[in-house]
Amino acid sequence: MIEAKHLFKRYGDHVALQDLNLKIEEGEIMALLGQNGAGKTTTINCFMGFVEPSSGEASIAGLSVSSHPEETKKLLAYIPETVMLYPNLSGIENLAFFSALAGLQYKDAELRAYLSKSGLQEVAHSQRVGGYSKGMRQKVGIAIAVAKKAKALFLDEPTSGLDPKASNEFSTILKELSVQGTAILMATHDIFRAKEVAHKIGIMRDGQLVTVLEANDISANELESLYLKSI
Amino acid sequence: MYYLKFGLENQVPNLAGLAIGQRDVYPGVQSLTIRNLEEQRYTIDLVNPLFQLLGTMDFSFVLIYLFPLVIISFGFNLISEEKESGTWSLVRSQSTSALLFLKYKLGIRLLSILVTLLCLLAIGKVYLAIPLDRHFLTFVLVSILYVLFWFVLTWWVVSFNWSSSQNAQTLLSLWVFLLLIIPAAVASLQRIWFPIPEALTAVMENREGYHSQWDLPKGPTLDKFYQKYPQYASFTHPEDKDFSWLWYYAMQQQGDEQAAPQVKAMQSKLAERQKFAEQTAWFLPSLHAQMTLSMLSLSDLQNYLNYLAAMEEFHEQLKGYFLPKVFDGTPVANEKWEAFQLEKFHDKPSKSIIEIFAPLVIVILCLLLWATFNYKKIGLNKN
Numbered sequence: 218m219i220e221a222k223h224l225f226k227r228y229g230d231h232v233a234l235q236d237l238n239l240k241i242e243e244g245e246i247m248a249l250l251g252q253n254g255a256g257k258t259t260t261i262n263c264f265m266g267f268v269e270p271s272s273g274e275a276s277i278a279g280l281s282v283s284s285h286p287e288e289t290k291k292l293l294a295y296i297p298e299t300v301m302l303y304p305n306l307s308g309i310e311n312l313a314f315f316s317a318l319a320g321l322q323y324k325d326a327e328l329r330a331y332l333s334k335s336g337l338q339e340v341a342h343s344q345r346v347g348g349y350s351k352g353m354r355q356k357v358g359i360a361i362a363v364a365k366k367a368k369a370l371f372l373d374e375p376t377s378g379l380d381p382k383a384s385n386e387f388s389t390i391l392k393e394l395s396v397q398g399t400a401i402l403m404a405t406h407d408i409f410r411a412k413e414v415a416h417k418i419g420i421m422r423d424g425q426l427v428t429v430l431e432a433n434d435i436s437a438n439e440l441e442s443l444y445l446k447s448i
Numbered sequence: 449m450y451y452l453k454f455g456l457e458n459q460v461p462n463l464a465g466l467a468i469g470q471r472d473v474y475p476g477v478q479s480l481t482i483r484n485l486e487e488q489r490y491t492i493d494l495v496n497p498l499f500q501l502l503g504t505m506d507f508s509f510v511l512i513y514l515f516p517l518v519i520i521s522f523g524f525n526l527i528s529e530e531k532e533s534g535t536w537s538l539v540r541s542q543s544t545s546a547l548l549f550l551k552y553k554l555g556i557r558l559l560s561i562l563v564t565l566l567c568l569l570a571i572g573k574v575y576l577a578i579p580l581d582r583h584f585l586t587f588v589l590v591s592i593l594y595v596l597f598w599f600v601l602t603w604w605v606v607s608f609n610w611s612s613s614q615n616a617q618t619l620l621s622l623w624v625f626l627l628l629i630i631p632a633a634v635a636s637l638q639r640i641w642f643p644i645p646e647a648l649t650a651v652m653e654n655r656e657g658y659h660s661q662w663d664l665p666k667g668p669t670l671d672k673f674y675q676k677y678p679q680y681a682s683f684t685h686p687e688d689k690d691f692s693w694l695w696y697y698a699m700q701q702q703g704d705e706q707a708a709p710q711v712k713a714m715q716s717k718l719a720e721r722q723k724f725a726e727q728t729a730w731f732l733p734s735l736h737a738q739m740t741l742s743m744l745s746l747s748d749l750q751n752y753l754n755y756l757a758a759m760e761e762f763h764e765q766l767k768g769y770f771l772p773k774v775f776d777g778t779p780v781a782n783e784k785w786e787a788f789q790l791e792k793f794h795d796k797p798s799k800s801i802i803e804i805f806a807p808l809v810i811v812i813l814c815l816l817l818w819a820t821f822n823y824k825k826i827g828l829n830k831n
Contacts, residue, residue: 265541269827287544295541301534318542318549361542371541 218243218400219264219369224273226259226424233259235424237273239402241417243368246391246401248411248432250444251421257404259424261371264402265295277369291319294367298374300358304347308332308357311346315361323364335360336386352383359390370394372403376410388414408444412437420447449774453479455790456762458755461746463584465576466569467508469747477790478759482770484703485763486654486711489756507572508741511591512734513627515561516598520619522557523602526550528612547828550606558599565595583797586804587744593808594737597815604815607822626734634728634735638721646717650710657706661699672705673698683775693774697767715753722749729807736807744797744804751795758793 219241226234234256241247249257262268263275266286275282277289302311312328323331332342337356346354355375362370372391376384384407391401391414405411411418412432418440420428427447435443457477464471475492503509527550530536540546569588578584605618661669666685673694674681685692729736742748773783 265537267537267540267827290541290544293541295537297534297537299534300538302538303535304533315538315542318539320544358538361538365542 218245218278219247219402220274220276220279221260221263222274222276224260224263224275225271226256226263226268227271233424234263234270237424237426239419239426239429241369241400241402243398243400244395245417246395246403246415247417247419248415249402249404249419249421249426250406250408250411251404255421256424257421258373260421261295261373261402261404264293264369264371266290292367293369293371294362294365296355296358296362296370296372296375298377299351300354302346302349302354302357305345307343307345308337308349308353308360309342311357312360312364316364319365321364328364331360331364332357335363335390336383352379355379355383355387359387363390363394368399370399370401372401372405374405375403376405376407384410408441409437412440420444422447449482449770451481453481454762454766454788455479456759457790457792458751458758459746459792459794461583462576462578463587463745464747465578465745466506466572466587467741467745467747468504468506469508469742469745470749470752471747472504474752474755480759480763480766482697482763482767482774484654484658484700485760486650486704486707487658489759490651507568508738510568511565511594511741512738515565515595516623516627516734519557519561519595519598519602520616520623522561523554523599523606524615524619525612526554526602526606527609528606528615532612547823550828554599554603558595561595561599562592565591583744586797586801587741590737590740590744590804590808593805593812594733597733597737597808597812600812600815600819604819604822607819607826609822609826626732630732631735631738634725634732638724642717642721642724644714644717646710646714650707650714653710654703654707658700658703661702666695669698669702670695673701676701676705677771680771680775683772697771697774715756718749718753722753731807731811733808733811740799740804743799746795746797750798754795755793762791762793 219239221237221239224234224237225232237256237260239247239260249260251257259268263270264277264282266282266289269283277292280289280292282289302308303314306314309325309328309332312332313323316323316328329339329342333339335356337353337360341349341353346357349357358375376387379387388410391403395401395414395416403411403415412435415432418430418432418435419426420430420443428443430440430443455477456479458475460471460476472495478489478492480488525532527536530539539549543549566588569591572578573580573584601622602619605615605622608615610618670685680694683694685695725735725739729739739748743750
């Protein structure tokens with residue numbers, strides 16, 4: 218579903234991505250670990266079409282992101298590190314707006330169902346987003362992604378700044394999406410969360426994917442020491 | 449006939465209520481006697497120069513100066529507000545075309561401005577009883593194109609993907625440049641390149657040409673008059689008299705004759721000033737729109753020049769009618785004075801459709817092309 222083939226991204230003399238290859242099947246979750254500047258966000262940006270690869274190909278469901286931007290955009294959803302929404306709109310209005318951007322029209326009850334499923338309390342649905350905490354905004358972000366019924370989901374450090382409870386709820390939702398067949402690529406610094414939810418774990422350094430592990434084959438402590446050695 | 453005045457009105461179309469142009473500077477009606485023309489042609493009431501300095505607040509002022517400010521405030525942060533508030537990445541990931549999203553955003557703002565513009569024009573049309581003719585429709589189209597120009601200019605500045613403050617500074621600088629600095633520079637260049645000292649010398653020559661005749665022999669004055677108007681050769685000055693109306697009007701004629709080269713030079717320089725402004729306006733949409741609206745409402749300099757020419761013709765007609773009667777002493781009571789009403793000068797806008805629309809359309813298309821190239825460069829043409 219999500220595939221990168223010999224992906225390079227250069228900014229002048231700086232090489233942000235170097236011959237990156239990865240493949241994530243339907244229902245699979247892959248976590249990318251690495252220091253700041255290792256190339257995790259650039260990898261996600263290549264799949265999102267936010268940056269154009271210098272060479273190589275990023276594809277979703279067999280379609281190249283560069284040559285089929287509109288088609289691939291319909292297949293994917295994205296949750297950034299900090300979900301920022303329109304502060305003067307309520308949670309439900311933000312969800313309706315971003316769904317409409319994706320060409321999806323939902324009834325009020327359906328929108329509320331998506332928000333509830335994402336863990337946002339009902340009382341907050343109609344409140345202005347300006348008063349939301351980061352965790353609440355992340356939940357609306359999840360609702361936006363879920364409502365899009367995307368086949369590929371990209372997450373850029375989604376649990377950063379969330380409290381443990383919210384992080385845990387977030388992991389549960391990701392697992393549910395995975396069961397439903399969504400392929401998920403998640404960039405994170407949270408080794409233990411990665412171990413908990415991901416099927417595959419990739420470690421990046423200087424724009425290269427240096428190690429790919431099966432999450433079941435390694436303990437959290439082993440992963441941590443391997444990560445520290447790798448960087 | 450020495451005192452009797454006949455009026456010629458430079459008819460004001462109702463459309464001029466929307467674009468007053470130079471109507472507040474030049475006279476709309478002039479009363480003439482059959483004495484020398486040049487002394488009367490520029491005799492107008494003085495308007496307080498301070499009021500003239502302030503200018504007039506009409507629709508064209510609102511359109512040319514104030515609408516762009518509203519358009520700038522609507523569009524300067526089209527992308528940057530999304531980026532600065534952090535929603536841009538989510539917008540780009542959700543919409544299949546972020547460029548289309550931006551077009552919708554700007555389109556809604558454009559629609560609201562156009563609705564406001566058309567409402568103002570509709571109110572003006574009803575209130576001023578402006579006929580729904582070709583000129584009014586052209587006026588409306590030029591106004592719409594001018595609004596479009598500012599939206600496209602905003603779209604172009606936004607395409608450089610700068611921050612909100614950079615966009616705002618750039619657009620406001622363009623506003624100052626296009627609406628204040630450039631028109632002031634054009635006006636200064638007009639004065640420098642086409643000075644009109646003849647405006648004063650024409651008056652002086654006219655006075656000199658007329659008054660000097662009092663002390664000169666009457667023969668040469670009459671000869672010049674007969675040369676200009678051979679039809680009056682049958683009328684002669686009584687040799688035993690110091691004064692006759694024939695000699696008096698011949699003397700008046702000399703005032704005009706002597707000032708004629710200066711008058712011609714002055715009118716030609718005014719026409720050159722107008723031509724220079726029109727040529728410059730091809731590259732400056734704000735100036736072009738302003739001049740076109742004045743042209744369509746017959747309140748520009750060209751209209752005044754046409755009026756001056758019509759005044760000359762009107763004066764000649766008056767002289768042609770009354771001078772023979774004055775010379776042969778026809779009794780005043782025989783004249784049907786009630787037949788002499790205020791005459792009207794009807795002018796027409798003089799530019800072709802291409803001259804009116806092309807400068808705005810060309811600039812709009814160029815900016816759109818440039819903006820498209822910029823959006824491609826920042827990767828928004830695809831998504």
